[in-house]
Amino acid sequence: MNDPAQNLLDVKDKIEKAVETSARVSDPVTLVAVSKVHDRSRIEPVLKAGHRVFGENRVQEAQQKWPALKSDYDGVELHLIGPLQTNKVKEAVALFDVIQTLDREKLARKLASEMATQDRSLKLFIQVNTGEEAQKAGVFPKDVDTFVALCRDQLELQIEGLMCIPPVDEEPALHFMLLEKMAKRNNIKNLSMGMSADFEAAIAFGASHVRVGTAIFGERSPI
Numbered sequence: 001m002n003d004p005a006q007n008l009l010d011v012k013d014k015i016e017k018a019v020e021t022s023a024r025v026s027d028p029v030t031l032v033a034v035s036k037v038h039d040r041s042r043i044e045p046v047l048k049a050g051h052r053v054f055g056e057n058r059v060q061e062a063q064q065k066w067p068a069l070k071s072d073y074d075g076v077e078l079h080l081i082g083p084l085q086t087n088k089v090k091e092a093v094a095l096f097d098v099i100q101t102l103d104r105e106k107l108a109r110k111l112a113s114e115m116a117t118q119d120r121s122l123k124l125f126i127q128v129n130t131g132e133e134a135q136k137a138g139v140f141p142k143d144v145d146t147f148v149a150l151c152r153d154q155l156e157l158q159i160e161g162l163m164c165i166p167p168v169d170e171e172p173a174l175h176f177m178l179l180e181k182m183a184k185r186n187n188i189k190n191l192s193m194g195m196s197a198d199f200e201a202a203i204a205f206g207a208s209h210v211r212v213g214t215a216i217f218g219e220r221s222p223i
């Protein structure tokens with residue numbers, strides 16, 4: 001359990017089994033290894049094992065770790081999975097390849113103009129607050145269709161997927177189902193849902209991306 005590379009293999013194995021038993025016909029599942037809080041010594045074994053897709057939740061922390069790792073290892077795809085302030089958009093566009101937490105018009109406008117300025121095209125996921133929790137980021141379910149249309153029609157942004165973080169005290173399956181429904185009716189193909197505790201269930205409900213931290217890197221000590 002204290003070997004991230006071995007844990008990676010175990011998680012990949014579980015993903016494969018979940019894909020087999022879910023009778024899904026869609027594309028393979030992308031494992032986003034969530035390396036927040038962990039330093040280079042924990043991340044490198046996973047890179048050395050050949051894994052290239054990682055998630056971080058803070059722009060500043062990612063800026064300290066990833067430019068060096070990206071230059072040492074080819075083909076890294078870095079996902080931002082935490083809230084993005086508009087005053088960090090410039091740095092985020094320069095470093096990340098995927099933003100999973102697009103959740104408001106102001107941010108969408110800023111991302112559109114910054115990607116044009118830097119001539120970089122990031123993949124964007126809209127975060128949906130499926131549990132309508134006050135403390136959590138994300139577009140409310142009732143506003144998703146309008147927000148998707150705004151991003152596509154007015155800002156000409158390509159929306160690659162939807163992302164959710166279900167409330168801790170509720171059955172995640174209900175939230176996974178809801179997200180799947182919203183994606184389908186908006187013709188969005190990717191679903192980022194499922195973490196260490198529930199990624200297999202998420203795959204059964206159609207996840208294309210699972211975000212797994214603890215099961216790979218171990219418990220995060222509080223900072």
Ligand SMILES: *Cc1c(COP(=O)(O)O)cnc(C)c1O
Pocket residue numbers: 034036057081082165195196197211212213214215
């Ligand atoms: C930390 C985090 C994860 C990973 O959670 P684990 O339970 O450690 O797998 C997934 N998604 C988001 C948005 C996170 O912040």
